Amino acid sequence: MRQRQVEEAALREGLVAGDRATFEIVYRRHNAAMVRFASAIVRNRATAEEVVQEAWLAVLRHVAGFEGRSSLAGWIFTILTNKARSRARADGRMISFDQGGDDDSLAAAFDGRGHWKDLPDLWEEITPERIIAGRSILEHVNAAIDALPPAQRAVLILRGQQGLDSAEVCAALEISEGNMRVLLHRARLALRTAIDRLQA
Amino acid sequence: MEMDDTKMLTCREVAERSEDWLNQDLSRWQSLQMRLHLAMCKGCDRFISQMRVTRDLTRAAALVEASHDADDRRISAILSALRDGKETTG
Numbered sequence: 001m002r003q004r005q006v007e008e009a010a011l012r013e014g015l016v017a018g019d020r021a022t023f024e025i026v027y028r029r030h031n032a033a034m035v036r037f038a039s040a041i042v043r044n045r046a047t048a049e050e051v052v053q054e055a056w057l058a059v060l061r062h063v064a065g066f067e068g069r070s071s072l073a074g075w076i077f078t079i080l081t082n083k084a085r086s087r088a089r090a091d092g093r094m095i096s097f098d099q100g101g102d103d104d105s106l107a108a109a110f111d112g113r114g115h116w117k118d119l120p121d122l123w124e125e126i127t128p129e130r131i132i133a134g135r136s137i138l139e140h141v142n143a144a145i146d147a148l149p150p151a152q153r154a155v156l157i158l159r160g161q162q163g164l165d166s167a168e169v170c171a172a173l174e175i176s177e178g179n180m181r182v183l184l185h186r187a188r189l190a191l192r193t194a195i196d197r198l199q200a
Numbered sequence: 201m202e203m204d205d206t207k208m209l210t211c212r213e214v215a216e217r218s219e220d221w222l223n224q225d226l227s228r229w230q231s232l233q234m235r236l237h238l239a240m241c242k243g244c245d246r247f248i249s250q251m252r253v254t255r256d257l258t259r260a261a262a263l264v265e266a267s268h269d270a271d272d273r274r275i276s277a278i279l280s281a282l283r284d285g286k287e288t289t290g
Contacts, residue, residue: 126257138264
């Protein structure tokens with residue numbers, strides 16, 4: 001935690017100074033996930049890219065005020081969430097992440113006594129670099145993330161990729177901790193299923 | 201909540217607690233229950249392994265894309281928009 005704060009303080013200094021090299025580091029670290037995340041809210045890639053550009057401008061304009069109380073990623077994604085939700089509202093779409101979500105995707109995997117009906121497979125062929133159907137496993141994973149319902153996608157990106165802690169995620173998406181845990185669990189289960197199918 | 205502490209976990213309960221298990225977020229008693237079950241249940245042992253791989257691939261997927269997203273033009277556009285903004289409001 002301390003090391004991250006030291007690194008983030010250095011990044012903040014570079015961003016405040018308008019240092020291009022620093023901005024490139026931060027941009028490359030977060031931009032792709034920001035577009036993917038914004039798409040969950042505005043539902044359109046071109047609009048998502050516009051919203052992300054606006055968010056970057058806001059980040060650079062206000063970074064002098066970033067005090068390190070949250071993580072830098074948490075702060076950036078909070079700005080982005082607000083921009084994306086404003087844009088969605090302006091486009092006439094009401095966005096709420098406070099959903100229980102769909103039914104329990106694992107329910108069918110267990111019998112009446114709570115035991116596995118079919119044994120889960122050994123994933124002997126699932127490595128990041130492996131190519132299946134012309135794409136790497138990681139490209140398949142990104143495609144599976146894009147296919148998640150928006151609320152699950154948003155939570156997975158923030159918590160499972162960007163390393164925001166629970167409190168940051170709940171604050172950014174305005175959801176309860178309980179809701180966040182359900183969404184995250186369902187998102188991970190859906191990804192597991194998608195990866196499992198690659199082996200078939 | 202489970203009142204009977206002596207009852208073994210079902211596979212379904214293991215699956216529901218998998219996230220907390222991987223995050224080391226279970227109490228000592230709950231961790232012990234999980235460990236006992238995983239030692240005896242091949243299905244759940246594989247499932248937990250799958251969830252661990254899923255978690256690791258999820259993290260890795262974000263990083264791989266980031267390294268290809270070298271959009272110099274966009275970076276330049278953002279930085280010049282920032283400078284223009286500063287000039288007009290300055």
